[in-house]
Amino acid sequence: MPQIPPAQIGAAFDEIATPALVIDLAAFERNLDTMADQARRLGVRLRPHGKTHKSPLIAANQIARGAVGICCQKVSEAEIFVAAGIADVLISNEVVGVAKVQRVASLARHAKIGVCADNAEAVQALAAAADKAGTVIEVLVEIDVGAGRCGVVPGPPAVALAQEIARHRSLRFAGLQSYYGTAQHRRSPQERCDAIARAADLTTETVHLLEEAGLPCRTIAGAGTGTYPLEAKSGVWNEIQPGSYIFMDADYAKNEPSPEAPAFEHALFVIATVMSLSADRAIVDAGHKALSNDSGFPAVFGRPEVPYSRPSDEHGTLSILGSSWRPNLGEKVLLIPGHCDPTVNLYDWYVGIRNLGSADAHVEALWPVAARGAVA
């Protein structure tokens, strides 16, 4: 069962039961606008990543601002987005297993569905399922341009796989998925630039070989929040897939800003409450079950001198000795999650706050994290 919402619409900020996942609606809306504007200026299609927000309502907001559709990572996520009316969904990931490819093939009756592939056997399974369902699935060949995760080797192996896709009437070869995930978090602009330049060379070479083989790429997709201006300006990619820009997180805040990119604002927070006080520390009610600490601990909003540390399942420690701040028991604290995507996945509800930071801060929206837990 979903948890009951942590507040009612109209409630004051202080009435929210903590820990809770909150959106600063004004900052969030500015982030949406900024990226939509960026895609227009850079001349690339925007297909934001739904793995960040897991919310069809947010996806619809992105599409209303010009996005061509959305990405997700899992079949179960795609099902939720399609059921909510999103008409164009790319699973930017491999799908393996008889039952899962059947689900993809069935879904393709109700929306335009794309998936990635890096293996001929997987392509054949997709084709068989789509044949049986009487549908057509768009397939991108994923190439490994440096991340060392999924993807075929760029160049001839990618061409061979595209030829395998093109052989099947129930599949449509759509182009390349060329995403360099780990490059998003390289701290200096130069490191990110070097990484994407190398990825661009590998992608370009593959695109040319595909053209020579009579397999032009309609879509060359990739890029995240940390590098998208580089992919867009390279002239190679024509579709970008940023996700985190809507919320930002403490890990992205550690990137040195790129001169070519506008700043996105922190718009996602976990509100926590001070539940225990000692001379040197305030214990808050948000630990591993309220914050995904895989990419570093959260930052305390507005109090950079107060580190969050030593999380356990339900607690976190704020060390207050280096600060003049002396919180009261019950005081609320805004934490910027270390990593937004897996933190969102811990909650059933977004609590949308209007006028965050002012005396009139109040709950304007409760949005379900509809694909929370959609991991399969």
Next chain:
Amino acid sequence: MPQIPPAQIGAAFDEIATPALVIDLAAFERNLDTMADQARRLGVRLRPHGKTHKSPLIAANQIARGAVGICCQKVSEAEIFVAAGIADVLISNEVVGVAKVQRVASLARHAKIGVCADNAEAVQALAAAADKAGTVIEVLVEIDVGAGRCGVVPGPPAVALAQEIARHRSLRFAGLQSYYGTAQHRRSPQERCDAIARAADLTTETVHLLEEAGLPCRTIAGAGTGTYPLEAKSGVWNEIQPGSYIFMDADYAKNEPSPEAPAFEHALFVIATVMSLSADRAIVDAGHKALSNDSGFPAVFGRPEVPYSRPSDEHGTLSILGSSWRPNLGEKVLLIPGHCDPTVNLYDWYVGIRNLGSADAHVEALWPVAARGAVA
């Protein structure tokens, strides 16, 4: 909304949609029996921790084997356990905030409810709420015996707080919560023994001061899976609160075993599927959203030579160069989570498997993780 279950009852092991959270029912049942037997032999009350499993059904199994009730960490968890019929619930944690203490006071009408306190102001809020609700809340004074998290300083400060509790007709001073969380994971038996010996001294001193003040402790509670024989044999504690013993995890497996403790078995796994293959690696479909990696990465069951590494949100890397194992695409892998509690909190369903590891492995049970996401 909860996710659809990853399999139907009766399905074969290979039909489970991955990633999924599975219980080896036979190992789980042996773990339940072993701890129930331990508590009887050691002469202490067993109040297992429900924060591990978040399942009233598992709690009922524990109580049927002799547990006196259960613990949990959050008011929202307590509400779910009480609504399911669990009659004796200790929130082994501080509860702060007007709305939350009201919820505790209301809950005390339907079950025996205990909470912990480490602050006089919080005690007064609990008393006011219970007064208003016309209920009685049991309160344990939490003392900090080394964990450096919540809890008052042992000795006179604990006595002062107990006196504050005893002053209120709507509260009942029940004793001490003396839990040394970080000691559970000290790797050598000697380190754990030393830590609990020190905690025992601090607890004993506090118990004597309370007796002198006319405040005997009916309950002296604490102890987890890593140290419970030490607390039980100390003669100080009379109620133990282990949680992880039902499942065990890769982090607990790194503890050198204590000669005085029986072994518990790994009974909780995440099933993952190999979704991409390269010469040096198999990529599985379970990353941060399927496994809480806060206490180390998962271990591959039966293949200790294959490390899991480099998780991203939806992927993990199995390095296969050091193994003779060459998995097939689509092959299923059992992962032992690094940390069971926050991993359980990622899933809506336990898939209970009978005959795991045999050709007849099949789904015998689907149990909701009823308090999944109950963080408030």
